[in-house]
Each structure stands twice: as C-alpha cells, then as structure tokens.
Amino acid sequence: MSLLRFVFPLLPMLLSPYVAEAISGVYEYHNGTSVIGAITTYNTKENESLIELARRVDVGYKAITDANPQLDPFVPGTNALVTIPSTWILPDVESYDGIVINISELRLYYFTKRGHSRFVRIFPIGTGSQGHDTPPGIYRVIEKIVKPAWYVPESIREENPDLPDVVPPGPKNPLGSHALRLSSGDILIHGTNKPFGVGRRVSHGCIRLYPEDISRFFPMVPSGTKVTIVRQPIKVGELDGRVYIEVHNDEFADDSDYLAPARTLLLKKGLLKNVNTQKLYIAIQEKRGMPVDISE
Numbered sequence: 001m002s003l004l005r006f007v008f009p010l011l012p013m014l015l016s017p018y019v020a021e022a023i024s025g026v027y028e029y030h031n032g033t034s035v036i037g038a039i040t041t042y043n044t045k046e047n048e049s050l051i052e053l054a055r056r057v058d059v060g061y062k063a064i065t066d067a068n069p070q071l072d073p074f075v076p077g078t079n080a081l082v083t084i085p086s087t088w089i090l091p092d093v094e095s096y097d098g099i100v101i102n103i104s105e106l107r108l109y110y111f112t113k114r115g116h117s118r119f120v121r122i123f124p125i126g127t128g129s130q131g132h133d134t135p136p137g138i139y140r141v142i143e144k145i146v147k148p149a150w151y152v153p154e155s156i157r158e159e160n161p162d163l164p165d166v167v168p169p170g171p172k173n174p175l176g177s178h179a180l181r182l183s184s185g186d187i188l189i190h191g192t193n194k195p196f197g198v199g200r201r202v203s204h205g206c207i208r209l210y211p212e213d214i215s216r217f218f219p220m221v222p223s224g225t226k227v228t229i230v231r232q233p234i235k236v237g238e239l240d241g242r243v244y245i246e247v248h249n250d251e252f253a254d255d256s257d258y259l260a261p262a263r264t265l266l267l268k269k270g271l272l273k274n275v276n277t278q279k280l281y282i283a284i285q286e287k288r289g290m291p292v293d294i295s296e
Contacts, residue, residue: 034090034238037088044076063106105232105246124213135184139227174192176214233248247284247289247292
C-alpha cells in the first residue's frame with residue numbers, strides 16, 4: 001500500500017492472521033481533533049474482489065465501493081488501483097465517551113482514555129435494513145455473552161417459518177461468537193456467520209462486526225459502557241487550517257438534499273467562510289464516504 005495522506009495513525013493494533021494487512025488500529029486524538037487516519041491505495045491481485053479486500057483491510061463493503069465507484073466490486077481486474085477509505089471525520093456528538101455508532105456511515109467508534117491520552121478504535125459494521133432500521137439513541141451495554149444462542153424473534157419466524165425457536169452457538173448462528181446486549185433489550189452488537197453483510201444494511205436492527213473484529217472488540221468493552229447511536233450522513237472537520245467534509249449516501253436519511261444541511265453544519269462550526277462552494281457541491285454529489293478537502 002502507498003501512503004497518500006498522513007494524518008496521524010498511532011499505536012498499530014495487533015491483528016489476527018486473517019487481517020494481517022489491515023489498516024485499522026488505535027488512533028490518538030486531542031481536544032479539537034476531528035480528522036484522523038490515513039488514506040492508502042492498493043493494487044488488486046488476480047481474481048481478487050473488493051468484497052474480499054474490504055474484509056482484509058477491515059473496512060465495510062459500502063465504504064470500499066463508494067470510495068471506488070469506477071471499479072466493479074466483484075471483478076475489479078488485476079492490478080487495479082483501489083483507494084482504501086482509511087481516514088475519517090469523527091462523528092459530531094456531545095462527548096467522545098464509550099461507543100459511538102454512526103448508522104449513515106456503517107461504522108463504530110470506541111473511545112477510551114489512558115491517563116491524559118485519548119484514543120479511538122474504528123470498526124466497520126452492518127446495520128438494520130429498511131423497515132428494521134437501527135434506532136438512534138443513547139444506551140448502555142447491559143450484558144456480555146460468549147457463544148450466544150439466538151432466540152429467533154417472532155417477526156423473523158414469520159418471514160422464515162422453517163427457523164427453529166432457538167439457534168444454538170455454532171457456525172449456523174447469525175450472532176457469531178460474541179454479543180453485547182444494549183439497554184433497549186432488542187439491540188445487540190454481535191459477530192456474524194455472514195461477514196459479507198458487514199458494511200451493508202441487512203440486519204433486523206442489530207449491529208454486526210466481522211468475526212475477527214468482534215473477538216478483539218468484545219474483551220475491551222466493560223458492562224455499563226455508554227453507547228450513542230446517531231444518523232449523520234454529513235460530517236465536517238478541520239485539520240491544519242483546511243476544511244474537510246465527509247458525505248455518505250444514506251438512503252434511509254430523512255433529507256436527500258444534503259447541500260442545505262451541509263452549509264448549516266459548516267456555519268455552526270465557523271468553517272463556511274473558508275469553503276470553496278464548487279468543491280462543496282462536488283463532494284455532496286459524489287458522496288465518496290471519505291473526508292474531502294473543500295477549502296477555498
């Protein structure tokens with residue numbers, strides 16, 4: 001991979017063998033920090049799909065396809081140049097505390113402190129499909145479950161009557177190896193036996209991680225951890241005097257016209273005066289899901 005923009009990745013995390021090439025890790029941030037990570041590029045190997053590559057570098061399916069709209073996600077071709085969407089603007093929340101999930105970008109942020117230092121870990125996720133949307137709100141982790149059994153909800157059994165009342169732990173269990181139950185009761189953060197669903201809206205409201213991600217995320221999170229779920233298709237931030245916007249194509253968002261809310265958000269943060277209007281318009285039209293420099 002070749003580095004295009006260094007922002008500040010710190011303390012690389014120990015990764016499982018499957019994701020040896022992954023770019024996810026631990027990032028330090030400070031008060032006022034909003035843009036973190038580093039964009040990288042990758043040249044595909046023979047018969048390699050973007051779906052396979054997304055998992056290996058620990059990003060979601062939609063993130064890698066939105067970042068590379070010129071490529072066929074199934075047959076991108078040999079030696080195709082792929083942009084890895086590995087830089088992010090932090091979500092706009094009251095405090096960076098515990099877990100923050102942005103439904104619009106299909107991504108989970110886990111904020112921790114060590115002494116006076118603050119760190120964030122970032123994971124791709126799958127969320128609820130249309131009609132089963134993951135509900136925004138503030139929750140707590142109330143239960144941690146290793147090898148969870150899946151008690152099939154009646155609504156899912158109506159869709160698939162052949163399902164049993166309970167699916168025991170194992171390879172056929174859609175909850176995967178670990179699960180965190182939230183205070184809503186019906187919402188879980190869990191693994192999956194269908195990793196291709198990470199980075200897509202395919203669940204019945206729960207939040208799924210890659211199997212290798214849930215196994216390392218689960219031990220980090222104590223019971224009682226705060227979980228903030230938001231829907232923010234537009235995020236803005238500043239780095240080294242430059243203004244950035246990150247726009248996601250959230251088909252379930254209430255407002256599909258992003259220009260007005262983007263200008264409002266930039267004005268709120270005192271950044272609008274430094275923005276090039278044409279760059280802003282192009283970033284909103286393209287919806288690449290990565291921070292884009294829109295400075296004047």
